[in-house]
Amino acid sequence: xxxxxxxxxxxxxxxxxxxxNPDRPISSLIRTQLLHLHHAEYLSKxxxxxxxxxxxxxxxxxxxASEYIQQVTALLHKYGKKSKPARKKASGKKxxxxxxxxxxxxx
Amino acid sequence: xxxxLDNLKHIVVLxxxxxxxxxxxxxxxxxxxxxxxxxxxxxxxDGNGDPVQVSPTADYRGxxxxxxxxxxxxxxxxIYGGAAFAPGRTTTMDGFVKSYGTQSPNVDxxxxxxxxxxPQNIPVLTTLATEYAVFNGWFSSIxxxxxxxxxxxxxxxxxxxxxxxxxxxxxxxxxxxxxxYQRLAAGGHSAKLYYYxxxxxxxxxxxxxxxxxxxxxxxxxxxxxxxxxxxxxxxVEPNYSDHPAPDGTRLLATDQHPDHHVLAGDNFIGKVYDxxxxxxxxxxxxxxxxxxxxHGGLYDHVAPPDCQKDGFKAPxxxxxxxxxxxxxxxxxxxxxxxxxxxxxxxxxxxPGKGExxxxxxxxxxxxxxxxxxxxxxxxxxVREQNAETFLDLLGDNLRPDNDCVFFPKAMKG
Numbered sequence: 001x002x003x004x005x006x007x008x009x010x011x012x013x014x015x016x017x018x019x020x021n022p023d024r025p026i027s028s029l030i031r032t033q034l035l036h037l038h039h040a041e042y043l044s045k046x047x048x049x050x051x052x053x054x055x056x057x058x059x060x061x062x063x064x065a066s067e068y069i070q071q072v073t074a075l076l077h078k079y080g081k082k083s084k085p086a087r088k089k090a091s092g093k094k095x096x097x098x099x100x101x102x103x104x105x106x107x
Numbered sequence: 108x109x110x111x112l113d114n115l116k117h118i119v120v121l122x123x124x125x126x127x128x129x130x131x132x133x134x135x136x137x138x139x140x141x142x143x144x145x146x147x148x149x150x151x152x153d154g155n156g157d158p159v160q161v162s163p164t165a166d167y168r169g170x171x172x173x174x175x176x177x178x179x180x181x182x183x184x185x186i187y188g189g190a191a192f193a194p195g196r197t198t199t200m201d202g203f204v205k206s207y208g209t210q211s212p213n214v215d216x217x218x219x220x221x222x223x224x225x226p227q228n229i230p231v232l233t234t235l236a237t238e239y240a241v242f243n244g245w246f247s248s249i250x251x252x253x254x255x256x257x258x259x260x261x262x263x264x265x266x267x268x269x270x271x272x273x274x275x276x277x278x279x280x281x282x283x284x285x286x287x288y289q290r291l292a293a294g295g296h297s298a299k300l301y302y303y304x305x306x307x308x309x310x311x312x313x314x315x316x317x318x319x320x321x322x323x324x325x326x327x328x329x330x331x332x333x334x335x336x337x338x339x340x341x342x343v344e345p346n347y348s349d350h351p352a353p354d355g356t357r358l359l360a361t362d363q364h365p366d367h368h369v370l371a372g373d374n375f376i377g378k379v380y381d382x383x384x385x386x387x388x389x390x391x392x393x394x395x396x397x398x399x400x401x402h403g404g405l406y407d408h409v410a411p412p413d414c415q416k417d418g419f420k421a422p423x424x425x426x427x428x429x430x431x432x433x434x435x436x437x438x439x440x441x442x443x444x445x446x447x448x449x450x451x452x453x454x455x456x457x458p459g460k461g462e463x464x465x466x467x468x469x470x471x472x473x474x475x476x477x478x479x480x481x482x483x484x485x486x487x488x489v490r491e492q493n494a495e496t497f498l499d500l501l502g503d504n505l506r507p508d509n510d511c512v513f514f515p516k517a518m519k520g
Contacts, residue, residue, distance in 0.1 A: 006509060006513035007486055007510075008514070010230070010514070011230060011514055012374075013516075024349060024366075027363055027365075028174060029124070029125075029252075030348060032253070033312070037312055039312075040273075047177075059416060062348040063348075063349070068309070069306055073305040077319055080316060083289075087417065
């Protein structure tokens with residue numbers, strides 16, 4: 001048995017070139033993402049001289065927004081905090097006995 | 108413990124954007140009466156008072172040029188029909204057209220909110236829903252927008268927020284509620300949030316600031332599936348915008364947020380599924396949940412149920428509804444949710460609100476389930492402790508390869 005034995009279902013083709021529209025006005029969701037990233041530029045440890053200094057109010061299309069989002073995301077990765085990687089357990093099964101996980105404060 | 112649960116090593120969650128259950132899956136009732144979708148005669152009054160009936164004529168794009176309102180006051184209108192707040196208000200689910208009418212240039216345009224997809228027009232989602240398990244009762248966590256709803260998937264709470272604000276930095280620190288990723292890491296487990304690429308980035312900006320070690324991109328997910336190095340828990344975000352790839356090729360938004368092309372998202376769901384499906388060891392040890400963050404202002408006929416208060420309160424100034432201080436004691440509108448594993452029997456329908464043995468799920472069910480499985484704990488926020496978990500749907504019988512579908516064209520996309 002292998003994937004070649006699997007019953008197949010076709011996805012529907014569509015005209016991607018026609019659908020592609022980086023000039024589409026940004027939605028409130030992407031506007032929110034821009035605002036969050038703008039705050040993040042200042043909340044994070046990105047040096048002032050490396051901040052984009054882009055006025056996000058001048059960004060109106062998905063294409064424009066994605067360029068800004070890319071720049072700030074890259075900066076956040078460069079200067080963001082990182083925790084130590086988790087010790088990988090042998091399997092994903094439940095640990096025996098009491099977990100070492102810190103309990104979660106009640107809301 | 109079932110054989111499927113015993114073999115389970117990976118939980119993957121794909122969270123899409125802004126579509127209601129009835130809009131995406133409501134048409135499946137005609138194929139399987141157990142699925143609590145649409146009978147075809149449901150309606151909402153329009154601005155002229157004329158009934159607007161549901162119709163299977165949703166298009167992939169172009170019908171929802173104005174992003175339907177899904178902020179707290181708008182959803183309040185959708186659920187209560189515009190009735191002013193008063194204790195004990197009746198949920199009518201008849202304010203969707205009225206709400207969209209306030210955004211539409213004419214009454215006819217407001218009717219689009221009642222359209223739903225014919226099942227054959229979104230073959231990946233509807234195939235997975237019928238081949239594996241579909242939830243009749245998975246609700247968004249808050250009758251509100253994206254960010255606060257997604258927070259319930261990551262934290263099990265929105266820290267009292269019902270809006271889109273970047274609120275989690277100070278509130279999370281203050282309340283000391285870690286993300287599910289942090290909890291897993293503390294327990295020695297691996298977890299990763301895969302956003303699509305840097306131009307799309309993540310909706311979890313605060314985590315990118317506070318701890319970026321949990322992040323990857325979708326090409327990492329594809330590679331990790333192929334190599335068998337998928338973390339214990341993965342959360343996948345779709346592409347949120349149309350933008351060029353580094354090589355100049357076109358990348359379409361795959362989140363299905365109106366008015367992004369719905370087929371691009373359907374094909375993306377297929378690709379996520381195929382990445383897991385094509386690796387035999389991974390396929391047998393992974394469960395995939397496909398779920399939407401909230402309904403996006405689109406019609407659903409099931410009234411959101413009451414729920415356990417979450418301990419926070421959103422004041423009237425935050426809800427935007429005169430007189431209403433929200434105590435997080437009601438869920439948001441129902442969303443599509445599909446659970447995939449070769450240990451799930453074909454055609455499983457998880458009963459929901461008002462049905463025999465009905466179960467109510469919400470986004471807090473995600474961290475609750477992940478915690479329970481990997482950490483062996485039922486702890487978490489108040490909402491997590493009261494949330495249904497879903498791994499009991501995995502049974503003892505491993506369905507053979509020739510019984511589990513594959514989407515060959517999705518892998519090429």
